[in-house]
Amino acid sequence: MADVAAAAGVSAMTVSRALRRPDSVSAEVRARVEEASRRLGFVPSRVASALASARTMTVAVLIPSLTNAVFIDLLAGVQETLSPQGYQPMIGLTGYGPEEEERVLRMQLSHDPDGVILTGLDHTPGTWDLLRGLTVPVVHTMDLSVEGDLAAEGQDGGCGVQAVGFSQFDAGYAIGAHLAERGRRRIGLIAGQLDPRTRQRCDGWRQALRDAGRHDPALELMVPDATSVALGAELLERALAAHPDTDALFLCNDDLAQGALFQCARLGIPVPDRLAVAGFNDLAGSAWTLPPLTTVATPRRAIGVEAARLLIAGMEDRGPGRENPRRVDLGFRLMIRETT
Amino acid sequence: MADVAAAAGVSAMTVSRALRRPDSVSAEVRARVEEASRRLGFVPSRVASALASARTMTVAVLIPSLTNAVFIDLLAGVQETLSPQGYQPMIGLTGYGPEEEERVLRMQLSHDPDGVILTGLDHTPGTWDLLRGLTVPVVHTMDLSVEGDLAAEGQDGGCGVQAVGFSQFDAGYAIGAHLAERGRRRIGLIAGQLDPRTRQRCDGWRQALRDAGRHDPALELMVPDATSVALGAELLERALAAHPDTDALFLCNDDLAQGALFQCARLGIPVPDRLAVAGFNDLAGSAWTLPPLTTVATPRRAIGVEAARLLIAGMEDRGPGRENPRRVDLGFRLMIRETT
DNA sequence: CTGTTAGCGCATTCAT
């Protein structure tokens, strides 16, 4: 920067200003600085800038995994919103574990991010401690649960928690109610990857069936494994073997549902005539299965975009306190297609 | 750090040492420092560390997009390898455009990464310039093409280029040869997302058909759009409408192939009896389609892991020059299933 | 094995 300053015949400070806020210097000086800067191939050091200004222009983004398309979409929304503003997302992978999340968060915080985006509201007390100690904005995503909510408020010491997402419970309820409305009587559940959000969906589904007077716990098949097409195929077979009279199934993620659909075709089980099938998330391809899959479309990308927006708002205004607690519900859409 | 030093009764320098290389201080001092550090909740500032030591512990990772599972897998391999070593990947999205790649790279470089991982070998001259000017290791991935290779060597001024991947051309050739061996005579091609790697696959396929004396350019359907299940379904219909006698199809990515398979089922076209179908990449679900999809399994994750390993090797030894140019071919596997 | 000195490259704060 000193070299550029010398070349432009100004002080280093003026170079710094000219490059960051061009209209804070005279037009003539600006031109000279820009020319010199370009000619010398000057690239400002963000590290030095960060140390001097206490702004790293990075944002910590913690998600459970890269193998679930849901979080990729979330990430894409975050990235496309932060990047144009000059912020660099730093990905942290928690592997669905609150303890690992705390560990990863600790690592990320050592980079002094200007903001933090987390998945879910289920964090360790240690994580809540860390978050409470931060002076930068924090946004939680994907989860808006009432229980988690209250717990969060409590944990966060009444300081308020920003969250963007939708009600997993309500979405699960919607699917359950839809299946019941279709006149199905033996409605089963297949779930994998039992994180809190999956559980809430299942809770919603269960409540809907109870409200319809058709809940049978025996028809619930829940396993801890990561969801996949292969697992869906396998679990469908297991579920039907155990309860051949099942006439509808809710699978907690579309990859499971797609696998189940393939397996139905293989086994010659007519869908939806003999078995109705519903998925969750409306993942790629779900509109094209045979028959097209009934599912719940979730606004993952939009959640990422909105979370990033809130964060930017909080990072821009360098006001004294943290901004107002806030909750953004982006809803969901029941996609009734042909498997139900 | 000064506070920790005071609490432990040592100098700040000793705290720094005790925390970074515990065995460089006496056991007693180490214990005192660790205790004080923990008690005060000290988290070293990486920004300051970076400025003082000229090592940011970050790595720039440039990929075309987050919507193609191939690059997610690559990214996962990179992340799982870098993260345990304390390196933080910084994702940059190029949108498949060399110009955008250069722009993004410039941004990333302002963060002073300790290493750079890129996708492909097709970069702008400006990008090559930037890379040549770096003193940190650079690894290119996914592409090992001879042409790109030579170009790269030229561009890089004989300095040598590190690349990890497989031969897209050979993989395409393998699929073409397989289809020909199966006795198919009217073998078509459907391709989207026409980046250099896709083109090389197509080139390989084309060469195989020529070698078999069965290449008909009329059966090639290439569109610039991003690949997807929906696009596969649509293009299958278009291809068959234009050339009803087609008896085999290579689709340049599995999502296209899965869509094509769905559409065949809808149109009542027996696979493989009337039409053989082959995909590429062996994406999730391809082993479960009806019938299971013949495709080429590509080592995306392994490429990410190996690229990160090479990078780490280069970053650890702070030797004078860049390490030896090197090329790592991780190969591919033809997965013959039932669609051919 | 430990401490001292100096400086990484900027931006904040104040002065002009």
Added chain:
DNA sequence: ATGAATGCGCTAACAG
């Protein structure tokens, strides 16, 4: 609108 002085928090280099 521009410049000078100062320090961000840590580590390299050297001394002891």
